[in-house]
Amino acid sequence: MEGQRLGGRYQIISQLGRGGYGITFLAEDWQLPGNPRCVVKQLKPEATDAKNLKVAAQLFNSEAQVLYRLGNHPQIPKLLAHFEENQEFYLVQEFIEGHNLTQEFPKGKPLNESYVIAILRDILEILAFVHQQNVIHRDLKPDNIRRNKDGKIVLIDFGLVKQLSTQQTDSQNSVTLTVNMGTRGYMPSEQALGKSKFSSDIYALGMIAIQALTGIIPRKLSEDANGEVIWRDKVQVSTKLAEILDKMVRYDFRQRYPSATEALEALKEAGLITSSLMPNSSYNSPQSLFNKAHILCELKRYSEAIAYYEDAILIQPNFYQAWYERGKALYQLERYEDAIASYDQVIQFQTDDAEVWFERTQALYRLQSYSEVMMGLDKALQIRPDYAEAWVMRGVVLRNLQRDEEAIACYNKAIEFKPDYAVAWYNRGVLLASWQRYEEAFTAFDQVIQLQPNNAVAWYNRGAALGNLQRYEDAIVSCNQAIAFNPNYVQAWFQRGMALGELQRYEEAITAYDKVIQLQPDYGEAWFQRGFALYNLQRYEDAIASYDQAIEFNPLDAEAWGNRGGVLLKLQRYEEAIASFDKAIQIQPNFPMAIYNRAQALSQLG
Structure with missing residues (x-):
């Protein structure tokens, strides 16, 4: 046409x-x-x-x-x-210039809670007007929500006129509908039966919010035996918001908010939004500025985002969500003290928000203010005792304070409250390995891998634990997996070389060390181990060259000097060998191997 x-x-x-x-x-x-x-x-x-x-x-x-x-x-x-x-x-x-909300929902990428609350508020304010006109949208989904060039949300493509193309008349001239309006995943059960309610729109909007939080499209979410959507295990979200969303998407429409006005009021009563904006608000409203800032943050344009957050705060000084997101943007710019000041403003308005206390501790940790970090984490845990992320962070700080027994208790707490929290299992494994409790460390890293099969770091650490248990073949398999997921993983290549060396597979070990050196030429320990493998292959001159490189990058490596002397002794270059042994003994006076070999070299010189 x-x-x-x-x-x-x-x-x-x-x-x-x-x-x-x-x-x-x-x-x-x-x-x-x-x-x-x-x-x-x-x-x-x-x-x-x-x-x-x-x-x-x-x-x-x-x-x-x-x-x-x-x-x-x-x-x-x-x-x-x-x-x-x-x-x-x-x-x-x-014609509305701009983009559909679909473009703000990257496939498989969860969006943050503040963004979702802002979207809920913007759409509910429009829906409240629609429902007051005794109209049901009938087809709410990201494709039918646009953000115009000024950053405002616009609802498009109302389903009420779509019934025109599906109507037929019976013999009594009564109108019947042959197709139900709506889209699978966003459409509740009563709407599928042709009995739309105002709360049908509430269900659709709830599913949109859950999609934003989880990164999962609604039709791929499971339901329980009662038809309720299973989603809370897919994302960490505040209890207040989760309870509101659960009510929005209840299977039985009678258990949902009756209309947009009640849902909007629930957000206000939960303290998730400030007082509602009027529908004819200026495009430069605090919420509009906040939305623009959020989009800029998604694009990692943090400095520009901060300017918008600050404009929103100038208009509405108690806009705590803007203060909160400003703090997160400042953190990304490594402006930690400014971030803390922003979080402090939030705490003035929301003293019992565990997430704000937690985010504040992240900035304090970067400043190494460990005592303040601990106080902040204790406050977060007082508000929310099952806050697994806060327990892990507390463990990390305690490790820095060399309070390891308390640290592992924190990791155990995190796992108790959130058994599928890979970060807690990982930190527990690292601590156990530092205690040489390698069997337990291996078990912890195995848990991480069950939860995150593509986690190269966990595969590497599992390999290191197996190496310490002298299970070298298994260690190689683990290192191979780490390398498969991260081909440039220096430590995994090195660990692989170590395990191969223990199995006397020296040629393969040298290949692994060569890869390490290619990726990180100043890796002195790789040069040292390469020299040892070459020595065992009787490639003595090459071994000396490797030890020379190890010494260049670490001149105080007594073992490198001692091994270099050992190779020179093997080649009957006694004076050079004695010089190497002297250097080793100078660095480490009680070095038995160097002392003994030096005596051997001297005896050969008579």
């Missing part, structure tokens, strides 16, 4: 989309100055006999009047015109 003019004025530029209900086009209005762009929706009735067309026309005009009313809201596209042409119905709506 490109180039065709509809209604004598709307010239089609391109097709925007096609669905079961009709086709959407981008068009230009040739009766207005400048030919402004608009969206034309062509709706094709399923039944085209005279009786059905008459009923369709009545329904079309009735529903168009509803869209005209809805268009009075600044965040719903205005209906500019509606007309019938060649037994097809057309809607002409305002």
Whole structure:
């Protein structure tokens, strides 16, 4: 239809989309100055006999009047015109420049809680107006939510007119619908039965929020035996928000919030949002500035984001979410003291927010203010005793303070509250390995791998534990896995070389050490071990060259000097050997091997 003019004025530029209900086009209005762009929706009735067309026309005009009313809201596209042409119905709506919310939901990537709360608030404010007009959207999903060029959310593609293309009349001229409006995953059970409620929109919005938090599209989420969505095990989220979302997506519509107004009020009562903005708010409202800042943070443009957060705070000084996100952005810029000051502002408004206390400790930890970190973590755990991340962080700080017994107790607590928390298992394994409790360390790293099979660091540490248990073949297998997931993993290549050396597979060991040196030429220990492998292959000159490199990178390596002397002794280069042994003994006066070999070299010189 490109180039065709509809209604004598709307010239089609391109097709925007096609669905079961009709086709959407981008068009230009040739009766207005400048030919402004608009969206034309062509709706094709399923039944085209005279009786059905008459009923369709009545329904079309009735529903168009509803869209005209809805268009009075600044965040719903205005209906500019509606007309019938060649037994097809057309809607002409305002064109909204911007992007669909789908573009803000990267596949498989969870978004943060503050962003989700902002989205809930923005959409619920519009939905509250829609529901007050006694209208149900019927097809809420990320594709039907746009963010305009000013950062404001706009609801598009209301499902109420889609029924036009699915209506038929029976013998008594009653209208029946043959297809249900909605999209799988976002559409609740009563809507699938053709009995939409205001709370059907609440369900759809709840599923959108869960998708944002988990990075999982709704139709891939499981349900329990009662039809309730299983999602809370997929993401760490505040209890207040989780309870609100659970209520929004209850299977039984009677157990949900009845409409958007009640859902919005629940967010306010939970302290997750400040007082609601009016629908006709300025585009420079605090919430709009906050949304812009969040998008910039997603793009890692933190300095620009901070400017927007600060503009929002200037307008609304008690906007604690802006203070909180500002703190996180400052942290990313390594401005830790400024981040702490921002979190302190949040705490003035939300003294019992465990996440804020926790984020504050992250900045303090970077400043090595360990006593303050501990106080902050204790506060977070007082508010939320099952906060696994805070328990792990407490363990990390205690390790830095050399209080290892207390540290492992913290890791155990984290695992008790969150058995599938890989970070807690990993830290526990590292601590156990430092105590030479390698069997237990191996078990801990095995747990990490069960939870995160692609975790190269866990595979490496598992290999190191196996090496210390003298299970060298198994250690090699673990190192191979680490290398498969991270081919440039220096320590894994080195550990592989060590295990191969223990098995006297010296050629393979040298290959591994060569890879280490290729990746990190100043890795002195790799040069040392390479020299030892070459010595065992009787490649003495090459061994000396390797020891020379080890000494270049670590001139105080007594063992490298001693081994170098041993190779020179083997080559009967006694004076050079004595010089090497002297250097080793100078660095380490009680070095038995160097003392003994030096005496051997002296005896050969007579």
